[in-house]
Amino acid sequence: xxxxxxxxxxxxxxxxxxxxxxxxxxxxxxxxxxxxxxxxxxxxxxxxxxxxxxxxxxxxxxxxxxxxxxxxxxxxxxxxxxxxxxxxxxxxxxxxxxxxxxxxxxxxxxxxxxxxxxxxxxxxxxxxxxxxxxxxxxxxxxxxxxxxxxxxxxxxxxxxxxxxxxxxxxxxxxxxxxxxxxxxxxxxxxxxxxxxxxxxxxxxxxxxxxxxxxxxxxxxxxxxxxxxxxxxxxxxxxxxxxxxxxxxxxxxxxxxxxxxxxxxxxxxxxxxxxxxxxxxxxxxxxxxxxxxxxxxxxxxxxxxxxxxxxxxxxxxxxxxxxxxxxxxxxxxx
Numbered sequence: 048x049x050x051x052x053x054x055x056x057x058x059x060x061x062x063x064x065x066x067x068x069x070x071x072x073x074x075x076x077x078x079x080x081x082x083x084x085x086x087x088x089x090x091x092x093x094x095x096x097x098x099x100x101x102x103x104x105x106x107x108x109x110x111x112x113x114x115x116x117x118x119x120x121x122x123x124x125x126x127x128x129x130x131x132x133x134x135x136x137x138x139x140x141x142x143x144x145x146x147x148x149x150x151x152x153x154x155x156x157x158x159x160x161x162x163x164x165x166x167x168x169x170x171x172x173x174x175x176x177x178x179x180x181x182x183x184x185x186x187x188x189x190x191x192x193x194x195x196x197x198x199x200x201x202x203x204x205x206x207x208x209x210x211x212x213x214x215x216x217x218x219x220x221x222x223x224x225x226x227x228x229x230x231x232x233x234x235x236x237x238x239x240x241x242x243x244x245x246x247x248x249x250x251x252x253x254x255x256x257x258x259x260x261x262x263x264x265x266x267x268x269x270x271x272x273x274x275x276x277x278x279x280x281x282x283x284x285x286x287x288x289x290x291x292x293x294x295x296x297x298x299x300x301x302x303x304x305x306x307x308x309x310x311x312x313x314x315x316x317x318x319x320x321x322x323x324x325x326x327x328x329x330x331x332x333x334x335x336x337x338x339x340x341x342x343x344x345x346x347x348x349x350x351x352x353x354x355x356x357x358x359x360x361x362x363x364x365x366x367x368x369x370x371x372x373x374x375x376x377x378x379x380x
Contacts, residue, residue: 252293314344
């Protein structure tokens with residue numbers, strides 16, 4: 048294996064894992080993005096945004112970065128800021144997972160908690176965080192890279208993730224991912240669409256508002272967008288051939304199944320994808336032609352140990368569902 052000269056060279060070129068199902072006419076491949084150094088596909092976001100800002104001269108040594116993030120983007124920016132000589136401040140709220148906040152601190156990043164008061168409840172809290180990041184950057188002479196609307200975010204996934212997927216599974220039929228800012232699936236999906244006839248399937252948590260103005264609260268913490276918040280500009284829905292929803296219970300029980308029975312500790316977005324891929328394939332007539340599906344596995348389950356993998360928490364929130372586990376056991380062999 049080639050020796051790397053800096054941390055940035057470790058980002059990308061993540062492995063692809065083929066998993067077995069009961070359906071001989073389908074092959075499912077997992078693009079394991081938690082092999083990135085900070086543990087998620089958001090390492091690609093951080094690198095793309097920082098590289099572009101450095102190249103343009105907007106980001107200079109010693110400057111402070113301010114970014115609104117629920118966890119993985121902030122974690123990745125904190126890592127690269129430490130490696131490249133910047134200061135980093137994450138604008139977060141009380142809903143952010145404690146493990147991710149601790150990781151940001153471990154990299155030397157600072158946390159600025161946005162108050163959940165009457166003017167920032169519900170979905171609008173996301174907008175308050177975003178606006179606060181821009182305001183603090185301006186007041187402090189820093190920079191807000193803006194993962195939500197900065198076109199360098201999806202471009203980074205186009206340049207790296209999309210290309211890697213094509214190299215690993217050039218004859219794929221379906222690319223499936225979850226959407227938050229929408230950058231990963233929009234960027235990689237655009238690359239895939241340019242070279243194949245593959246379908247792009249976008250998933251969000253049941254209760255999210257990307258594809259419907261009606262929603263409700265949900266526990267899934269990575270993907271999705273709350274009702275009332277301004278949707279990111281980076282999501283390109285014209286690329287998506289199909290969109291659908293996965294519930295908290297479906298995602299969390301799938302995460303638990305794969306940890307207990309397959310040795311794969313995966314995050315909530317991965318639980319969504321693996322549950323829905325089972326549902327999708329079971330609803331598809333059997334064929335003599337083998338089709339290939341690639342799932343973008345965004346992060347590992349290490350940041351979700353207190354929730355989805357906590358029996359007490361799952362029982363308290365009435366999320367345990369043995370039927371889901373049984374269905375998964377029959378499908379994933």
